Amino acid sequence: MIPTHPEPAALRAFTVIGDTNLARRVCASLREHRHSVDHLLRPTDGELRRSLRADPDGVAIVLHDDVAALRYALAVAHLLPEVPIVAMVFDRTVADELRRLLPQCDVTSPADLAVPALAGPCTDPSSLALYRSGQRVRTVRAGDGGLRAETWLRHRRRPWHCLRHVAGQLRPHDAGARLLLTGLSGILAVLAVDWSWLVSHGHPPTEAFFHAARVVAAVGPATAPTDAPGYQVLSSVSMLVTLVLSALFTAGVIERILGSRLIGLIGPRTVPRSGHVIVVGMGQVGMRLCVELRHLGIPVVGVERDPHVSTARLARTLGIPVMAGHGGDRSVLERLRLGHARALAAVGSDDLDNIAVAIAAHGVAPGTRVIIRAGEHDAIAETRSLLPMGTVRDVTSLAAAYVLARLLREPAVGVVTHEHDVYLQAPDETFARRPLTAREGCPHAPSSPAALALPAISSDRVDVPGG
Template identity: 25%
Template structure:
């Protein structure tokens, strides 16, 4: 494997601990906490330090003896070049490439032999989105949607599988995945689940339809005022808005005064417009005013002075608007926005999360300090409002209308920055749903213990099993989360000569490790989800859909 980031470390752990593989790594020359942990995971002698993925570095890492190699650097171009160099150096080696650009990735997969292209952010993003919306995250397998229900949400009519025991959000490390009950018959499981307490989770087979955003609709007049305020904010800066508002208010007060002193309305409007333009003829000194007296003169002066200010401001608004369009500035959040989700950090993961919210029809606002971040272009393309600039996070969240938001998703690459955003959001809006990206498991455990209405996810933790499985020649269809635990849904083909040939289906059901959900028998086109014939022995050509823990998928080809 090649890389020195969080995903590279998680992948090294997956290969060495879950698959018991002899792994080697090429890490960048600059030492980071991740490179140190990678070297410890694969063994100091198997860690090659190289600033670039050269032929010499590949050979030193043992590419001649390797069955697969993964390139998980954060740069698409670097990964593509390195993958092509490895393919030329050892034809036939299995290649796994991390790429953000999925469309380009599909072309690369066709161009490079025995190549699998995966996106870590695309793999993990649905888990963040569904956690924010409090909806089950689904994985499609065999024509069905699989999701995990907890406690009272378990629908007995769906004959679910028990997948997690002792579900306690305050002690996520103690959760038992795929407990012994999973080895019983469907009828026994159904009865067992009825008798259990709410602190359990079950895997169900359901089709989940997308839900739109929730939010209370404001009255029509209020929405009209919000839109007017948004239009003013779009075309003016803060300083111009202040001057413009003061000038317009002065103009309105003066016009009202002239109208009341010198009816009719038409004459007052005529006089006011001339005064604003600086074209009115003032009274001659010593002669009484025709109408209105001294008060009319006061109002005329106010009109003329506000007009002197108003005309340059209007000109500046047009100039500023033209420059803003030329700079393709991102849209600012609406003053009347409510029921939306705030995404903090528009890097790889934030871009995917924002795009998914937009696709679901959920209003979303981005918060990003770096105006050149990857997600800025995507936000402009989707017309998603973004709060940009190097400002305090509490100020950015207020500008993102966090007080009326339904959820905040903090997905920067910094655990501390994510936690700070979550805490500031909670301070402004105590009822907001919080989803925070955290790499450190202990850190996440403390967050779960101390804060309610909070979910924690790790991009590298969710994505690494898929990369490891691809290196081992297996396909992971998706991952389902029970707090910080991950349940893998995978397709496993029973090939001729495989250790699985002749093994009874029930022998693959191991407590805490694996559970066969469905089998498509050789020659059939449909999956059998009934589990009625668990004593049947597998034959070449069978295709299994399996629920497995990380360790379970790693040891699947070693039946007990």
């Protein structure tokens, strides 16, 4: 039997800061265990001071705004230097700085917590999670005795997979690349035909190449044989054709220079042809999932509507190919060879968009495994009950379970999910089920749009411990 955490004997008091669904889930679960919770949506400086006068046993800061989370964490540390803090921060630079300044602050993000649970089913349908432990890669699987962690064995790539990769290096995936390759291929073809004609008529290879290059450059051969009218016609037609091909090639080069160039023609940013994972939605979760899969040696390609978002530019520097388009478009999925992919992960921030992508994927390639990110919209549960769309990972539940564990001082290094239940992973790689309460159990209404503005923290000097 899988152990569950016993109900704590002593009731405690906590402060939860945030107007997100994650904050409401944490608040509802703490109240379910009869703890005292002061839930502040977007507190002002005075509201924060009044809440902390009760000397809470812990403070959870769960916002979507890293700057606001940083400022609240610094303010809490100034008012109560010893109180444990759990903060959700997406940006790793900000998170690392916060850890350095506030040793009592446990800093993580829903993206970091969800990536192992998403990477597992992306690689193997029987894997619940995949994470790195030192130099090893471990996978979590379900068995008769509960959940267990074991060493993940990476499948070796067959030799023909390398040949497929080489064959796909010059496979165009956008209009600019097609123009460039069409023009370049045509010019090379004209050059080869002209050179072959001259060589076959007795010209030395080097002289033939010189004349052919002049024809391709549209300046004509150095000397046109008067006794070979066929070559005169050939060179004339070749020069006219080369003018068109040069225009196509130039247009492709300009588009590649001025465009976002998220997919390369050659090198690591080419789109894989088979055995890859398609990640739709290059936000914080999608970006980190791509990085983790690449680290595990699994080919990956991202899909993002807006090619100018910061994560798409980051993907380019990391050598991750990203196609600009909507993941629910059939043409995009076909161009990404969904039928030959290992899996598709719909991990956008909008649950309904993820559902649309999953439905489109089932229509294009019914046999391809689909992993869906959920947790922000109630309709995801209803749709999952109507259609076996794929493996669903509730990111909000995973993050809520971890925040609860850290607030209650329970050892937890990760979270996994199995059959609608969330399990905490202890340092000794044992797993305990963590019951959660629906966010409707939080009586605090979401804040109004006007209240979402970051309140001004007091202008008083904030002394940061360790700073």
